[in-house]
Amino acid sequence: MKSLELKNLYDDFRDSKTIKAYASLIEQEAKKIDRSINIMEVCGGHTHTIMKYGLPQLMPDNVKFIHGPGCPVCIMPKHRIDHAYILAMQEDVILVTLGDMIKVPGSKGSLQNARAKGADVRFVYSPMECIKIASDNPDKKIIFFAIGFETTTPMTAVLIDTVIKKNINNIYFHINHVTVPEVMEELINSRDEHIDSYNNQIDAFLGPSHVSVIAGSKIYEKFPKEYKRPVVVTGFEPVDMMEGVLKILKQFSENRCENEIQYKRVVSFEGNIKAQQLIDTYFNKASLFKWRGLGNVPNSGLKLKKEYANLDAEIIYKDVLPIEEVEDHKLCICGDILRGMAHPTECTIFGTACKPNSPVGSCMVSSEGACAAYYKYGNLL
Amino acid sequence: MKKSVPLSAGNGGEENNELISKVFYKAFKNDILLKSEDAAVLELDANKIAMSTDSFTVTPLFFPGGDIGKLAVCGTCNDIAMMGAKPKYITVGFIIEEGFDLRELEKIARSMKKELEVNGAMVVSGDTKVMPKGTIDKLIINTSGIGELEYEGISSNNISKDDTILVSRDIGAHGATIFTAREGIELQSNLQSDCNSLYPTVKALIDAGIKITALRDATRGGVSAVLNEWAKQSDICIEVEEDSIPVSPEVFGVCEMLGFEPTMLANEGTFCLAIKNEDASRALEILKQFSQNATIIGKVTDTHKQRVILNSSYGTKRFLDTPTGELLPRIC
Numbered sequence: 132m133k134s135l136e137l138k139n140l141y142d143d144f145r146d147s148k149t150i151k152a153y154a155s156l157i158e159q160e161a162k163k164i165d166r167s168i169n170i171m172e173v174c175g176g177h178t179h180t181i182m183k184y185g186l187p188q189l190m191p192d193n194v195k196f197i198h199g200p201g202c203p204v205c206i207m208p209k210h211r212i213d214h215a216y217i218l219a220m221q222e223d224v225i226l227v228t229l230g231d232m233i234k235v236p237g238s239k240g241s242l243q244n245a246r247a248k249g250a251d252v253r254f255v256y257s258p259m260e261c262i263k264i265a266s267d268n269p270d271k272k273i274i275f276f277a278i279g280f281e282t283t284t285p286m287t288a289v290l291i292d293t294v295i296k297k298n299i300n301n302i303y304f305h306i307n308h309v310t311v312p313e314v315m316e317e318l319i320n321s322r323d324e325h326i327d328s329y330n331n332q333i334d335a336f337l338g339p340s341h342v343s344v345i346a347g348s349k350i351y352e353k354f355p356k357e358y359k360r361p362v363v364v365t366g367f368e369p370v371d372m373m374e375g376v377l378k379i380l381k382q383f384s385e386n387r388c389e390n391e392i393q394y395k396r397v398v399s400f401e402g403n404i405k406a407q408q409l410i411d412t413y414f415n416k417a418s419l420f421k422w423r424g425l426g427n428v429p430n431s432g433l434k435l436k437k438e439y440a441n442l443d444a445e446i447i448y449k450d451v452l453p454i455e456e457v458e459d460h461k462l463c464i465c466g467d468i469l470r471g472m473a474h475p476t477e478c479t480i481f482g483t484a485c486k487p488n489s490p491v492g493s494c495m496v497s498s499e500g501a502c503a504a505y506y507k508y509g510n511l512l
Numbered sequence: 513m514k515k516s517v518p519l520s521a522g523n524g525g526e527e528n529n530e531l532i533s534k535v536f537y538k539a540f541k542n543d544i545l546l547k548s549e550d551a552a553v554l555e556l557d558a559n560k561i562a563m564s565t566d567s568f569t570v571t572p573l574f575f576p577g578g579d580i581g582k583l584a585v586c587g588t589c590n591d592i593a594m595m596g597a598k599p600k601y602i603t604v605g606f607i608i609e610e611g612f613d614l615r616e617l618e619k620i621a622r623s624m625k626k627e628l629e630v631n632g633a634m635v636v637s638g639d640t641k642v643m644p645k646g647t648i649d650k651l652i653i654n655t656s657g658i659g660e661l662e663y664e665g666i667s668s669n670n671i672s673k674d675d676t677i678l679v680s681r682d683i684g685a686h687g688a689t690i691f692t693a694r695e696g697i698e699l700q701s702n703l704q705s706d707c708n709s710l711y712p713t714v715k716a717l718i719d720a721g722i723k724i725t726a727l728r729d730a731t732r733g734g735v736s737a738v739l740n741e742w743a744k745q746s747d748i749c750i751e752v753e754e755d756s757i758p759v760s761p762e763v764f765g766v767c768e769m770l771g772f773e774p775t776m777l778a779n780e781g782t783f784c785l786a787i788k789n790e791d792a793s794r795a796l797e798i799l800k801q802f803s804q805n806a807t808i809i810g811k812v813t814d815t816h817k818q819r820v821i822l823n824s825s826y827g828t829k830r831f832l833d834t835p836t837g838e839l840l841p842r843i844c
Contacts, residue, residue: 137765147755147825154826179771185828203843231840243838256699256770256841279843369826488836508830 144368153373154189160380167193169332169471170379173315174339175202175499176367182504184369194376197332197471198494198501200314200425201339203279204231205493205500208421209457211307212237215276217451218305218444219250225268226252227261228276229283235496236489238457258283258290265302273302274444281342281350284308284414284433285406291413291435291442303444306435309420311342312350313431318470319358321425332471335379337372338364340394347402348392355388366394413439421456424465424493463492468501475502482506515614522608522642532640535614539621540604540628540635552636554601558660562597564588565656573616573650575693577685577705578780581620584653585627586709586780587731593711594727594783596663596718599633605654606638610645620651630709633657663718668726671746675725676792677810678785680713681706681803682758683735687777688766691839699769703762708781713802722795723788730782733835736775738784739810739820740834747817752810752832754822760805771842776835786812 143149161168172178178198181187187196200206216239219226226242233242233254246252251271253264258275265273277287287308294302318331338351343364351362361382365375375393382389392398413436420432435443445452459465462480467473475481475494485491487503494502521531537546544552568584578586589599604624608617628634685706692699710729717724726746728738735757743750759767759774767774787795792808799806815821820832 137761137768141768150826183830185824185830188828189826229841229843231843233840234837254840283843507833 141368144366144370146370149370150189150373153370153377157189157194157373157377157380158191160377160384161191161194163384164193164380167195168380168383169195169197169334170337170376171197171199171318171333171335171471172337173199173201173311174337174342175205175497176341177337177339177365177372178202178499178501178504180367180369180372182508186369186372189373190376194380198468198504199318200422200469200493201280201311202497202499203283203309204235205496206309206422206424207232207235207278207307208423209237210421210453210455212241213239213457214305214445214452215242216240216245217453218274218276218448219245219252220248221448221451223271224251225264225271225273226250226276227255227264227273228252229258229278230254230256231497232276232278258286259293261290261302262293262299265299269301271301274305275302276305276307278307280309280311280339281346282344284410285345285403288406288409288413291439292409294442302442303447304435304442305444306414306433308414308433309422309431310433311339311346312353314422314425314428315354316358317425317428317431319360321470330472333360335361335363335382337375337379338362338390340364340366340398343392343394343398343402345403345406348390348398348400349402351390355390359388361388362390364390364392364394364398366396422493423496424459424463424469426466460491465492465494465502468494475505478502517608517610517612517614517617517642519610519642519644522640528640532638535618535621536604536606536638536640539618539625540638542634542636544634544636545638552601552603554636554658556600556658556660560661560664562592562595562659562661563657564591565654566591567652567654569649569652570690571649572693573620575705576689576703578707579620579623580651580653581622581624582627582707583780584655585624585631585633586707588655588657589627589631589633589659590710590729590781590783592657592659593709593714594666594729595659595661596666596714596724596727597659597661598715599631599657599659599711601636602628602633602655602657603637604635604639605641607641607643607648607652607654609648609650610642612651617651627709631711662715663724666724666727668728668742668745671726671742671748671786671812673748673812673814674789675786675812676789676808677739677750677752677812678787678792678796678799678806678808679730679735679758680710680783680785680799680806681781682760682763682805683730683779683782684759684763684767684774684777685782686780687734687839688763688772690778691770692766699766701762701766703766706779706781710781710783713799716798716801717795720794720798722798723791724785725788726786728784730779730784732778734774734776734778735782735784736773736820736832737834739832742784742786743820744818749813749815749817750810750820751813751815752820752822753825755825756807756809758805758807772839775832776839
């Protein structure tokens, strides 16, 4: 028997014939709709697929993508990054975080800058690596700077659970987990400061699907019902995304407005109940979380429950952590871009003061941000 | 008790001499080196020589497919080979952290010796320094080398529409191997670095009379850095068929999990070639004698000068950019 190879798992989802076939189905469907449809892909992973595979080049003129705020690194406000920087600079602290968080600049610099100044900053692929770091460094305090949407929250919860059950006494947490539905609501509801209008341009959502592996597709129920925006929870391969777009267009041409799942091979309506329970055990909703580029979004953040205050680095180090927030740059129009009201190239500092190596706004921070993607892949799109 | 390198081994005195004779002379001995003069006096047949230098640091020092010693010889010899020259004389500088395991140092020297033999090159001069513990990360090796030119005119500035772009084997193996071996990334795989000497391959191309325009080994920055440098230096557009880029399933797996592009990953025994169109298929046949995965990946156009374009099999295009910053895994 031939053994299963990785390529067997993805080949069909990147198959050029299938992608072309979907492109022609999308074109036919779009012709039935006599208006333009702006589809927001909320998740940074989707933005990445769209850019990497050049999907806008396969879309008819009346179908456009709006790149949403779903990159956990991009949306981290400066004052939270300042927290990470200050914690990293404390004596006897090893600051641990995930991937490209370490390159995002706060007002004092990035964690890379802190590391260059002698701080012990490490990135891990799995938060559980903290356990090994803690046992290798018993005289150090390990602070896990936890970031990410519903997708990564359970990993932090498992680490907390392990720390408590194994009685590990040198791991602490700085929690920056955020949730998707609240920010989607904010995008629809909020007033745009620059033009004093509530007019977002979002007609439908491609639902973040690894979020839904954990939280279920149920979290998007209100969007078709209360806001009249169709949602299709969609996978990350190009064939997935083409099918997701087609499903959205069909809802418009058939006059439906529903919450559908394209990514059925891993997403269910209810999601991962065990993971949800674990999250509920350790976290509360924070009443406000400030998003870089969007400002304060009600109920969009998580924080450790009061009974775990002894693990909460934000409480333990409260005397050294600044509470005042840092405003976004005045010329930055990330808020408008995220609402689909402006194109990255319309920003006066795009590509000049704001570049991937020295980002000003959230959308330029990581490769999953809209501005960074336009800067990089630019004029072919 | 394990033997280690004492700080005094860098003092220029007795301990220094002991380290040099027991480890380095033992591995590298040849008539020129053993003369122990202040400088090596070299004889050369060719009128033109190629010269290159590079310093090497890698964590871990020993990795699947190689070690820092093999890397240090391959690195400099490959740079020389990329100019159509035969690596001949090498100098080596060792900067060693106090307390470094002597057995490991011997192992590294033996591995260098083996790789020098592949290139037909020899160490003609060397230097050793020992730094106090904690001031450097274990070991840094510098190598410089001279090679005799066997094929003239290779340049990254002369690539034109008359050239075809090839790659000598599947890409990204070294970068993927080192990344998965580092601390904090608990990944197990059968990955092996591609760390290897390229002179034998280049010699085969030259011997067959292949018309070579440019060669460059795709080290840091990977294939995307090489192609972007070529596009800029020769003021051309390079168009690559994405599906044709050879990537092993293991490297692909690492990239899929961590969110990397194989074209961004470092190689230490893989090179890009710009070969005159009429010789491209013959060059490919020769490359395939060394690696079955050698492939023609693209052509030169003037669609977007100074840029590299990736064409997908379903009709979309995107730029292949030069990688920037530290290689960091994606979050989710």
